[in-house]
Amino acid sequence: MFERPRGTRDFNPSQAASHRFVERAFRRTAEAFGCREVLTPTFENVELFKAKSGPGILEEMFTFKDKGGRDLALRPEFTASIIRFYNSELRSEPKPLKVFTLGNCFRYEEPQMGRYREFWQWNCEIIGAPSLESDSDVIALADAGLKQVGLKKTELRIGHIGMLRKFLAFPPHDQATVLHLLDKKRFADLKTALARLGAEQLFDIVSSVAQLKGGPEVLDKAQSLLGQAAKESVEYLRMLGGQLALYGIKDFVYDLGVVRGLDYYTGMVFEIDSPNLGAEKQVGGGGAYTLTNVLGGEATSSTGFAIGIDRVVLSAGQEGVRMAPRPLDAYVIPIGQPMRARAFEIVMHLRMAGLCADVDLMGRGPSKNLDYANSVKARTSVLIGEKEAAKGVVALRDMESGKQTEVSVQDLVAALKGGGEPKAHKTGKKPTRRATKP
Numbered sequence: 001m002f003e004r005p006r007g008t009r010d011f012n013p014s015q016a017a018s019h020r021f022v023e024r025a026f027r028r029t030a031e032a033f034g035c036r037e038v039l040t041p042t043f044e045n046v047e048l049f050k051a052k053s054g055p056g057i058l059e060e061m062f063t064f065k066d067k068g069g070r071d072l073a074l075r076p077e078f079t080a081s082i083i084r085f086y087n088s089e090l091r092s093e094p095k096p097l098k099v100f101t102l103g104n105c106f107r108y109e110e111p112q113m114g115r116y117r118e119f120w121q122w123n124c125e126i127i128g129a130p131s132l133e134s135d136s137d138v139i140a141l142a143d144a145g146l147k148q149v150g151l152k153k154t155e156l157r158i159g160h161i162g163m164l165r166k167f168l169a170f171p172p173h174d175q176a177t178v179l180h181l182l183d184k185k186r187f188a189d190l191k192t193a194l195a196r197l198g199a200e201q202l203f204d205i206v207s208s209v210a211q212l213k214g215g216p217e218v219l220d221k222a223q224s225l226l227g228q229a230a231k232e233s234v235e236y237l238r239m240l241g242g243q244l245a246l247y248g249i250k251d252f253v254y255d256l257g258v259v260r261g262l263d264y265y266t267g268m269v270f271e272i273d274s275p276n277l278g279a280e281k282q283v284g285g286g287g288a289y290t291l292t293n294v295l296g297g298e299a300t301s302s303t304g305f306a307i308g309i310d311r312v313v314l315s316a317g318q319e320g321v322r323m324a325p326r327p328l329d330a331y332v333i334p335i336g337q338p339m340r341a342r343a344f345e346i347v348m349h350l351r352m353a354g355l356c357a358d359v360d361l362m363g364r365g366p367s368k369n370l371d372y373a374n375s376v377k378a379r380t381s382v383l384i385g386e387k388e389a390a391k392g393v394v395a396l397r398d399m400e401s402g403k404q405t406e407v408s409v410q411d412l413v414a415a416l417k418g419g420g421e422p423k424a425h426k427t428g429k430k431p432t433r434r435a436t437k438p
Ligand code: AMP
Pocket: 077, 107, 109, 114, 115, 116, 117, 118, 119, 120, 121, 282, 283, 284, 285, 306, 307, 308, 309, 310, 311
């Protein structure tokens, strides 16, 4: 017996169906917002992630050498790859460039509920549109994706990194250290770091701002605490609130403690929580950033986000969202050995018409086959007997009601796609709920 690597999971058919359900909702929402899908490699040169996130990222990554001695890493996220791709090949695409991707990421973390070493993300970026409208479009997209999945209890928190960057006007490295501690809400360490920078007196103000959370009134408070440093950011957040109202988004809070420690975030930042998830409740986050120049290109403003699919699946499960797999439309049952060939022809006819259809592969009798159709939750069974075959018809049994009707082979696809009761002539058989012999 072999074990899975730590922090990885197998997905049984129902778990895989839930995962794909969420992915499908995200893909459709991104497309509905005019985003196009891109795909990037599962592994990249280590240097790419170091350039984006600093050498500290090494500890969080799965790194390895290939046979040519190159240092590679399994991707811990998508933004670095997308911006690398943009710099090298997508720069001349019409702006704004709206792209999304869905896939697995790898981080060397301590596994727990909602935190894995292999996990999946939905990532979207709008590149080259430095505007309030692209910020609001990105937030609306993340929010709509979660709503399309069926989540109702998420909390959207919006902040602005600009005000703290202006207020904490230290050299870049020191500013990054302070913001990182704020991001992690490590207030004791923050106090020490500020003292080291000779700015202990800022601690009370900064920690108060980082704890401001609520309606527009928190913007006034930030303004009075930070003074001029907050002016632009506060005005921006007010306008963003107005813009989001146009999308019907009113149920968000301003949270000035959303910092997202990394240096390339420049303006609006946001996070989305699903409170029913406990410790690992953050399902996603993003913001406005400039990364193209950090990765060797021209400075281009972008806004993007990443949402963790695994946590959304967990949350949707908790909220009772049904994420059932695509049902089997028809299970084809030959009655007697001579009808087996016909059964295979018919099942292929249904499959090529886009229906989900399966056929008896075990040589079972009709009664056992109906039991099987019930247990795999087939919508219908298609019974092929000699008498029916001679007439060019099949018996179509609705597995829910037990109602059985004769349908010509020609009309079978339409009857199955119609979804409801087949319209053909009744066989006169008594409907039964249980699977019985036809
Ligand atoms: P980040 O790229 O760190 O901003 O992460 C974006 C989202 O990805 C988070 O909000 C989580 O939902 C998800 N995520 C990040 N790391 C993990 C992990 N180790 N396991 C599961 N989901 C994760």
